[in-house]
Amino acid sequence: MGEDLGVAARHWDARYAERDRVWSGEPNVMLVRQVAALPAGTALDLGCGEGADAIWLAGRGWRVTAVDVSGVALERAAARAAEAGVAGLVDWQRRDLGVSFPRGVFDLVSAHFLHSHAELPRERILRWGAAAVAPGGVLLVAGHAGPAPWEADAHPGLTLPTPREVLEALDLPPGGWEVEVCEEYERVQDTPDGRPVARTDNVLKVRRLPG
Known part of the structure; x- marks a missing residue:
């Protein structure tokens, strides 16, 4: 987890190092909504951050490959997976997804808020993600529909x-x-x-047809 992957890794390592927890620690709402009824299988979590989605999936019996460019985030995620008792179900991988993509096929490929202010070939990564979906499996992509209300021009x-x-x-x-x-x-x-605000996001869920 300690190798230097360039500008993107340094950007995100610095972001995560600013505080002990950047995200809420809860799984993304659309992951829970769209995946809770699916049978457990193999999952690929693209841009897993501090690991809340991967840990939630593992807690429901999924075997998860969780990928992020930040070594700081992955170390934090691995520690929390151990605390949750699911360390053996998650393979944490540090990768720049624009350069290196995990091998294999998965019953679920999930990409939640795969946005970055550092360079990120998002469309190419999502196409690779679609190619990694097993027959009958699902690609789930959630993203922001607009900037955060408190930093609209940032x-x-x-x-x-x-x-x-x-x-x-x-x-x-x-x-x-x-x-x-x-x-x-x-x-x-x-x-x-700490003020709650409404935010509009979007979601795409597509299933690869068997056969």
Whole structure:
């Protein structure tokens, strides 16, 4: 976990080092909503951060490959997985996903808020993610529909596509996939000073057809 992966790794290591916990520690709401009814299998968590999604999946019996560019985040995630008693079900991998992608196929490939102010070839990574979905498996992508209300002008160069744009960019072969969810949704998120605000995000869930 300690190798230097360049600018993106340094950016995110510095971000995570600013505080003991950056994210809430709870699994993403759309992961819980869309995956809770699925039978446990193998999962790939792209941009896993501090590991809340991977730990939630492992707690439900999934075997998870969890990937992030930040060694700081992964060390934190591994410690929390051990505390939760699921360390043996999660393979934590430090990778720059734009350069190196995990091998294998998975029943679930999940990418939640895979956005970065450092360079990130998001469309290419998501296409690789789709290619890693096993027949009958699911690709689940959640993203922000707009900037955070408290920093609306902070990152003018960051592209935030609609779910339909994400679907089109995947360039999935006709007849090979079923679109199950492609929509915006609203959730409540705390501001840096602890005030709850409504935020609009979007989600795409597609299933690879068997055969």
